[in-house]
Amino acid sequence: MITINPKYAFPVEDVLFTFALASEAADVFTDYKHLICGIGKVNAAYNLMKAIQQEKPKLIVNLGSAGSNHYKKGDIVCCTKFIQRDMDVRGLGYEQYETPLSGLPPILEYGLQMDGLPEAVCGTGDNFEMAHSTTIYNVVDMEAYALALVAMKEDIPFLSLKYISDGADGNAAEDWTVQVHKAALAFGKILKLGKQDIPVTYNEQYGRIT
Numbered sequence: 508m509i510t511i512n513p514k515y516a517f518p519v520e521d522v523l524f525t526f527a528l529a530s531e532a533a534d535v536f537t538d539y540k541h542l543i544c545g546i547g548k549v550n551a552a553y554n555l556m557k558a559i560q561q562e563k564p565k566l567i568v569n570l571g572s573a574g575s576n577h578y579k580k581g582d583i584v585c586c587t588k589f590i591q592r593d594m595d596v597r598g599l600g601y602e603q604y605e606t607p608l609s610g611l612p613p614i615l616e617y618g619l620q621m622d623g624l625p626e627a628v629c630g631t632g633d634n635f636e637m638a639h640s641t642t643i644y645n646v647v648d649m650e651a652y653a654l655a656l657v658a659m660k661e662d663i664p665f666l667s668l669k670y671i672s673d674g675a676d677g678n679a680a681e682d683w684t685v686q687v688h689k690a691a692l693a694f695g696k697i698l699k700l701g702k703q704d705i706p707v708t709y710n711e712q713y714g715r716i717t
Contacts, residue, residue, distance in 0.1 A: 509566065509698055511666055512622045519700070523564035525555060527650050531571045533691035539700065540564070544650060547633050548591075551650035555657050566666065567658045569651055570694045573629065573669035577645035583693055586629035586667040587618035589652040590644045593632035604643075614643075615652060617659040619666045624697075629667065646671070668694060 510516040524541040526532045527550075532541055540562060544554040555567070578584055590604050590613060597603055604613035620626055630644030631652030651667050658665035670690035 509568070511619050515566075515619055515664065517566040517664075521565040523558060523562055523567050525551075525558075525567060525569045525650075525654060527551070527571050527648075531690050535691040535695040535700070536570075544654070547649050548631065548653035549633075551653040552657050555654055559657070559661055559663070564663060566664050567654065568698075569654045569665070569667040570690070571648060571650065571669060572672035572690050573646045573648040573651075575627075575646045575671045578625070578627070578671045580671055581689070581693075582671045583624060583697060584627040584646060584669050584671065585618070585621045585624040586627045586646060586651055586669055587616065587620050588628040588644075589615040589618070589655045589667075590628065590630045591615075591632065591652045592630035592644065592647065593634065611656075615655055615659070617655045617665055619664055621666060621668065621697075624668070627669065629669065668697070670694065 508516055509519055509522050519539060522540065524532070524536050524539055526536075526541065526543055527546050529543050532543065542554060542558045544551045558564075591606065592604065594604050594606055596605065596607050599607065601607050602613050605611075614628070627646045628644040629646045629648055629651045631648055631650060633649060635649070646669055648669065651669075655665050655667065670693055672690065
């Protein structure tokens with residue numbers, strides 16, 4: 508059972524865990540339904556939609572590394588709000604981060620809050636940010652906004668936990684390679700995953716559940 512807060516708990520067999528990279532899942536999640544969606548918003552949206560059609564999960568859990576100049580390396584935060592940080596159509600009169608004609612506000616509020624974890628705002632974009640100075644979001648990644656948007660449109664509860672691997676600064680690339688392997692162990696501990704849970708198989712070749 509994955510318990511998020513007193514209101515939300517899900518049998519682990521109904522949960523789809525999503526990661527950008529296999530290194531973020533390590534071998535901790537091998538025996539659970541998980542998706543390696545790939546890097547970036549397009550890969551994330553496309554592969555999650557395919558997995559939803561096949562598996563019909565009752566909860567989507569996005570787990571991965573993220574940069575932050577607000578939290579310290581090794582922290583785990585729960586992202587409940589999401590911004591597409593590289594969407595900028597201000598030249599046509601739209602707000603920064605607003606997707607034109609989408610009917611969506613610049614900040615997408617679609618994420619469950621997990622008890623005991625700090626609540627964060629995630630800025631998602633198709634670049635590895637190394638000079639984070641924006642204050643409207645305090646965590647940066649490359650997939651979460653797209654995953655949250657798909658989950659919202661499909662009316663599936665969404666939980667996003669991020670392991671802070673770097674400071675989104677000039678040392679980000681070096682810090683990320685050192686820290687990312689620690690994320691899976693930390694997530695497994697927080698989610699209290701154990702051998703009593705029901706295993707499923709995962710197809711490494713196609714990056715989706717079989």
